[in-house]
Amino acid sequence: MKKTIILLSLALVSWGAFAQHDHSKMGHSTEGHSNMDSKMENKTMVQSSVNVERSKSATAIIDNYLALKDALVADNSTKAASSGEKLFDAFEKFDISAQAKSQQKELAEIIEVASEHAEHISENSGSIDHQREHFEMLSKDIRDLTLITGSDRTLYQAFCPMYNNKEGGVWLSASSEIKNPFYGNKMLKCGSVQQEITVK
Amino acid sequence: MKLLKIIGLVLLVVLVGLQFFPARSNQNTIVPSTDFVKTYKVPEQVAQMLYTSCYNCHSNNTDYPWYSRVQPVGWFLENHISKGKEELNFSEFGSYSGRRQQSKLTSMISQVEDDKMPLASYTFIHSDARLSAVNKKNLVDYLKTLKN
Numbered sequence: 484m485k486k487t488i489i490l491l492s493l494a495l496v497s498w499g500a501f502a503q504h505d506h507s508k509m510g511h512s513t514e515g516h517s518n519m520d521s522k523m524e525n526k527t528m529v530q531s532s533v534n535v536e537r538s539k540s541a542t543a544i545i546d547n548y549l550a551l552k553d554a555l556v557a558d559n560s561t562k563a564a565s566s567g568e569k570l571f572d573a574f575e576k577f578d579i580s581a582q583a584k585s586q587q588k589e590l591a592e593i594i595e596v597a598s599e600h601a602e603h604i605s606e607n608s609g610s611i612d613h614q615r616e617h618f619e620m621l622s623k624d625i626r627d628l629t630l631i632t633g634s635d636r637t638l639y640q641a642f643c644p645m646y647n648n649k650e651g652g653v654w655l656s657a658s659s660e661i662k663n664p665f666y667g668n669k670m671l672k673c674g675s676v677q678q679e680i681t682v683k
Numbered sequence: 684m685k686l687l688k689i690i691g692l693v694l695l696v697v698l699v700g701l702q703f704f705p706a707r708s709n710q711n712t713i714v715p716s717t718d719f720v721k722t723y724k725v726p727e728q729v730a731q732m733l734y735t736s737c738y739n740c741h742s743n744n745t746d747y748p749w750y751s752r753v754q755p756v757g758w759f760l761e762n763h764i765s766k767g768k769e770e771l772n773f774s775e776f777g778s779y780s781g782r783r784q785q786s787k788l789t790s791m792i793s794q795v796e797d798d799k800m801p802l803a804s805y806t807f808i809h810s811d812a813r814l815s816a817v818n819k820k821n822l823v824d825y826l827k828t829l830k831n
Contacts (some may be wrong), residue, residue, distance in 0.1 A: 592780040592781075592783065594781050595780065595782075595783060595784065596780070596783050596786045599783075600786075616793060620786055620789060624782075655746070666785045
C-alpha cells in the first residue's frame with residue numbers, strides 16, 4: 484500500500500515537473516534589430532521621405548498595428564495583446580494574390596515573420612518588455628510591407644536611439660508627434676522622425 | 684483505507700496501460716543540409732554548445748533521457764519538443780526565408796542574453812546544458828556576426 488502511494492506520488496511529481504517545463508514560455512525576445520539600417524540612419528539622422536501608392540489593401544493591418552503601438556505607448560500590456568491578436572487576424576485575411584506577382588514572394592515572407600511577432604505579442608500579456616521586443620522587429624516588417632502594398636495614410640517612421648542597449652529601435656506612427664512605444668510613460672518624448680512615408 | 688487502495692490500484696493500472704502508447708520519437712540520423720550548423724559553417728565550439736543546450740528541443744534530433752520511455756512523461760516531452768520546433772528548428776533553419784532567419788537570430792540573441800533560454804526547468808534536469816558566462820558571451824558574439 485505504502486509503496487503504491489510512493490510510486491504514485493513519484494509519478495505525479497514527475498508529471499508536474501514536465502507540465503511546468505511545458506508551460507514555460509517558448510517566447511522569443513528580440514533585440515538588436517535593424518542593425519545596419521538603423522545604425523546608418525542613426526548616424527545621418529536626415530529626415531527623408533518616401534512615396535508609396537495610395538491603397539486600402541493594408542488598411543486593417545495598419546489600423547491594428549497603430550492600435551498596438553498606442554497600447555504600448557500607454558504601457559498597457561493587456562491591450563497590446565488584444566491588438567496583437569487582431570493584427571494576427573488581419574495578416575491571415577490579407578489577400579496576397581491581389582498584389583503584383585513579382586512582389587508576392589517577398590510579401591509572403593514579410594507576412595510570415597510579422598504574423599509570428601503579432602502572435603507572440605498576443606500571447607505575452609503581462610510581459611510588456613517582451614511584447615516591445617517583438618514590436619520593434621514587427622515595425623520594420625510593417626514598413627517594408629507598406630512600401631509594397633501602399634498605404635491609405637501618411638506614416639512617420641520614428642527612431643529611438645536608446646532602445647535595446649543603444650542599438651536603437653524604429654516604429655511607425657500616423658502622426659509626426661513623438662510618443663515612444665518602447666518606453667511609454669518613462670520616456671514618452673524620446674526619439675525623432677526619421678522618414679515620412681507619404682501617399683501618392 | 685480500502686477506498687485508497689482501490690484508487691491506488693486503478694491509477695496503477697492506468698499508468699501501466701499508458702505504457703502501451705509510446706510517444707512519437709524525434710530522431711534522425713541524417714543531418715540535413717538545411718541544418719543551422721551546416722548553413723553557417725558554425726565553428727565546432729559553438730556547434731557543441733548548440734547541440735548540448737538547444738538541439739534537444741529545437742531540432743529534428745533529440746537525445747532522449749531514459750525516462751522519456753515512461754508515459755506520460757514521454758508525451759509531455761513530445762509536446763514540448765514539438766512546440767520548441769515550431770518556434771525554432773535548427774534542422775530546418777537553412778530553409779527559412781532570409782527575413783525569418785534574421786528575425787530568429789535576433790530572438791536567439793536576446794533569449795540567451797536575458798537567460799530565458801535554455802529554459803531554467805530544462806537546465807535544472809540537464810545541468811550540462813547550462814551556459815557559463817563565458818560560453819554565453821561566445822555564443823551571443825558568434826550569433827551577432829550572422830546578423831546583417
